[in-house]
Amino acid sequence: MKKFIIYSISFFFSAFIYAQEKEATIEKDTTQLQEVILIGQRKLSKYRQEKTLSSIDDYLEKSNKITMIKRGNYAWEPTMNNMSSERLNVTIDGMQIFGACTDKMDPITSYVDVSNLEKVTVGSGQEGTEHGHAIGGGIDLKLPQSKYYGNGFKSSVDLGYETNGNYRTAGLDVAYSGNKVYINVDGIYRKSDNYDAGNSKEVLYSQFEKYNVSLQGGYKISNNHSLDANLIYDKASDVGYPALPMDVSLAEALISSVTHIYKNDSTFVKSWESKVYFNTITHIMDDSKRPNVPIRMDMPGWSDTYGFYSKVNLQENKHNLSFNLNGFYNRSLAEMTMYPNDPNQLAMFMYTWPDIRTLYSGIYAKDALSISANETITISTRLGFHNNTIGDQVGLESLQIFYPELTDSKDRFLKSFAADYQLKTKKYDASFGVGYGERAPSVSEGYGFFLFNSFDNYDYIGNPTMNNEKALEANAKANYYINRFKIGVEASYFYIMDYIIGEIDPTLSAMTIGANGVRVYSALDNATIFDVFVNSSYEITETLSVNGTVGYNYGSGSNGENLPLIKPFSYVAEMAYYTAAFNASIQLEGNGNQSRYSSYYGEDNTAAYAILNLNLGNIIYLKNNKMILKYGVENILDANYSTYADWNNIPRQGRNFYANVSYVF
DSSP states (O other), X not given: OHHHHHHHHHHHHHHXXXXXXXXXXXXXXXXXXXXXXXXXXXXXXXXXXXXXXXXHHHHHTTSSSEEEEBSSSSOOEEEETTBOGGGEEEXXXXXXXXXXXXXXXXXXXXXXXXXXXXXXXXXXXXXXXXXXXXXXXXXXXXXXXXXXXXXXXXXXXXXXXXXXXXXXXXXXXXXXXXXXXXXXXXXXXEEEOOOEEGGGEEOTTOXXXXXXXXXXXXXEOSSSEEEXXXXXXXXXXXXXXXXXXXXXXXXXXXXXXXXXXXXXXXXXXXXXXEEEEEEXXXXXXXXXXXXXXXXXXXXXXXXXXXXXXXXXXXXXXXXXXXXXXXXXXXXXXXXXXXXXXXXXXXXXXXXXXXXXXXXXXXXXXXXXXXXXXXXXXXXXXXXXXXXXEEOOHHHHHHHHTTOTTOOSEEEEEEEEEEEEEEEEOSSEEEEXXXXXXXXXXXXXXXXXXXXXXXXXXXXXXXXXXOOOEEEEEEEEEEEEEETTEEEEEEEEEEEEEEXXXXXXXXXXXXXXXXXXXXXXXXXXXXXXXXXXXEEXXXXXXXXXXXXXXXXXXXEEETTSOBOSSOOXXXXXXXXXXXXXXXXXXXXXXXXXXXXXXXXXXXOOOOOOEEEEEEEEEEEEEXXXXXXXXXXXXXXXXXXXXXXXXXXXXXXXXXXXXXXXXXXXX
16 A cells, blocks of 8 residues: 555656646856766766776766775775765665675676666765664765757767776677667677786786677656656676685676656746666675685675655745655565585575565655855655565564564654755855754665675674664865865764674574674664865866875774774875876875774784776867777876775785777767
8 A cells, every 4th residue: 555655645646747837037046066087988087087998886986075995807896975875775776776685796786788878876874864874974876968959960989998807898789869769779798707916927817708788778758757767687697706715606687667857947836857767786796706615605685675756856036945745665685505415415595685675655855045156955755664574474573583572563753854054166166064864774684594704704693673873963065266276075973873884792693604703783883984075177278187085084983983884094096197089197096004993893903005096088070970099008007005995905906008999970
């Protein structure tokens, strides 16, 4: 009945828009809080991202707020504000998608490619809750909108090669644009052998192979109404994870959606977008290519999600209003079968995710009020109902060993609020915001059953009785402009209550051979996370510029321990030259020594490092066509190094020469 009511409201929103023709005032510009990362695959960008065929992981890592946790050469896990994926809301074009791997080998970002995307919006803290509840923020991977240009067929071919790992990339894009119909088909293929760290040291089990195909179609019903349909199929195989004891034989996703879009600048309702979607993920871990393992294991996982959203943008006088009603139903199931090396012993089986069903429905509202030509106050809130149900009786009984009073269903009510003040003039801009947010425990935190974490070498058991995690936050940002010089500072502070983290239970015995023991998810009274970044740039001439960023981060729990995976002092400096047809840049990036590491949670001291990169690019025009070349060398000095975000200190790539070619015709 709940799902029927939610879908009825959504379709009512969509139907209402056909009758909405109320006159409204002229749209006013408002300061956008989200950071936007452009994925212009076939553009010669001035942005620090230099390879047109980079993975989405490379694009995301250029953001100050985002760091990627690396367990190998593929499928890096995004973190924001020093918080990992449990505390983030990562969506693809507003669609909720949940990985199927208990070891987080398949973050949501691994199931799309740059060929699918147009841009990424990054909302820090409660700024990122438009599509769901989060503590650290939200990342929305935006698909391209249908383009009714009426210019017929366009296509492009992409080729890329990198010396380190013998990494090959090939892509093809074909699009037809008419006045009423738009169709786009694209595909991309990536394959890499084992890469080499500095000093030509091969990193075993770092290979991967992946292809991604997407189909997008649009039909323009009228000047204001259109329908979009999207289908993405992504498959990765033979994926090695050198930082983990297991690899992946298959990571496969099918992502589909149908969207109705309304746009009208002359009415009270400026835009209304309603989407229904479905996605399914299959993920299979195995250790068949690892020598001398204590016990062979197969660990498949599945995740299916059905969902919808209906979001509307309204403008009335000085108010810019946004509403988003959304809901989803997810089923997550994972299992493990252990095959002893002794053929006389029986295989062992258990559910690591015991068929967890999650039902969520919520509403988001935001009002950006222009109080003057230069000032805006933004207030937002999200309210949501969240239910978990254990679908497998065996899995329920397994968890009842630790929680005898546990029932098969748990309801939660989630709340978030945020307020922000923004001031913008020709010489400077500034903003200050506060917020409060809540999140439910993730499937692993609530219901995981003996999940091995190779980072600290402990088995983990979920705790479905935990309270919602809650956070108070404050953030500030300011930029000052004088002639061709710009300097800016941004900072955020989080005070997190009922901070969910694993704590050692000495009364329990580990299931994984060689593990140090068992941690049970529980909640610290509180934890504190702080970060600050200073950014500056100077345009020496119209074609030559320099820019730099330095950052500092801090994290501590109420138990007196440093929090794990907190970024140390970091810096990036770049000198760039660019014209309409050529660009070149040299970059220095590095981290300081990670002195505030958390040995209690499995970290060790990571040494400081610095690397140099050189990037070049050309555009060559051939009649009505063009060719885009990107080439350069990364880690010029072939440094052998690891960062704090490299799982179990796996080294990063050594010297790497690369070349990307895109031919657009």
